[in-house]
Amino acid sequence: MKGGEKQCGKVDKLKPIIAIISLQFGYAGMYIITMVSFKHGMNHWVLATYRHVVATIVMAPFALILERKIRPKMTWPLFLRILALGILEPLMDQNFYYIGMKATSATYSSAFVNALPAVTFIMAVIFRLETVNLKKIRSLAKVIGTAITVGGAMVMTLYKGPAIELIKAAHTSIHGGSSSETTDQHWVTGTLAVMGSIISWAGFFILQSFTLKKYPAELSLVMWICGMGTILNTAASLVMVRDLSAWKIGMDSGTLAAVYSGVVCSGMAYYIQSIVIRERGPVFTTSFSPMCMIITAFLGALVLAEKIHLGSIIGAVFIVFGLYSVVWGKAKDEMISTTEEKIGMQELPITSIISTDGGGNPGAHNKGVTNST
DSSP: OHHHHHHHHHHHHHHHHHHHHHHHHHHHHHHHHHHHHHHTTOOHHHHHHHHHHHHHHHHHHHHHHHTTTTOOOOOHHHHHHHHHHHIIIIIIIHHHHHHHHHHSOHHHHHHHGGGHHHHHHHHHHHTTSSOOOTTSHHHHHHHHHHHHHHHHHHHHHHOOOOEEOSOHHHHHHHHTTOOOOOTTOOHHHHHHHHHHHHHHHHHHHHHHHHHHHHOOOHHHHHHHHHHHHHHHHHHHHHHHOOOGGGGOOOSSHHHHHHHHIIIIIIIIHHHHHHHHHHHHOHHHHTTTHHHHHHHHHHHHHHHSOOOEEHHHHHHHHHHHHHHHHHHHHHHHHHHHHHHHHHHHHHHHHHHHHOEEOTTSOEEOOSTTOOOOO
């Protein structure tokens, strides 16, 4: 029995890790499909709107049926939190990210998102979801790792460097030998947009962590966020997009991007992230983003004929090193917290067994003890 319990415990610990790693593959696919749709003229405001229309349609039946008995009542404070969540992620994060991706590249933007765990950690400390004690090695690891990650992001921002072709054969075979990058890429504007996306996304994780404590129905929360994202993006699109032809739907890459990102990267991702945030916290949830950079870099070179610049590689190395320093410190925190809980559970029966006699001296417990007269 004990062996089986230990095995189940290990599987339970692996579930959040497997779920988050799977999401990185999903996000990498989204970056590539979305970039292809942009190259074919898809408007990012319209894409964000259609994405959340799809997500709402897919998630609503599950939420309404599976959580009809456990869904808490909607109140004004909860509604305002959901409105803020809709502004932070479906509206600001996604549109800022799309702007940054169009101005730079899928590989660069996905690599820069590696700063997300550091930004999330800083916000978590500010809002007291994480604790820092500079006298402890694990806390120093988290602080130093955060600083290194931010430094790597700055390297990517300020230093572009020479271009490096990863898969030259793929360029010639898929794109007929034309592997030159577009001349209208605005790296500073794109970088600022991606930074805005990261800050909004980190804020979304923090607020989601607080909201789940008041509204512990993950599917219903996802439904509300996607529905709010649909409304907000529709309003923004009607203001920003004046060409009605941009709303046309056909069997093309734009429709594929909307369906894929809506189902995988909004509906499923919000749900999985909600569960992992509730179990492990927002910092752990964002700690596996470097995997997405590696997957996207390979797919970007293979499918989009993108070149990776030396500055991106150097910055990414710093970011990955700093990130895993943060993750190591976080893992030590969880290990010590678990140990303290076990010690506390072991001490409880001991304190209940010891009793005192009338004079205040420790005496034997009545059970199983006979006093001779």
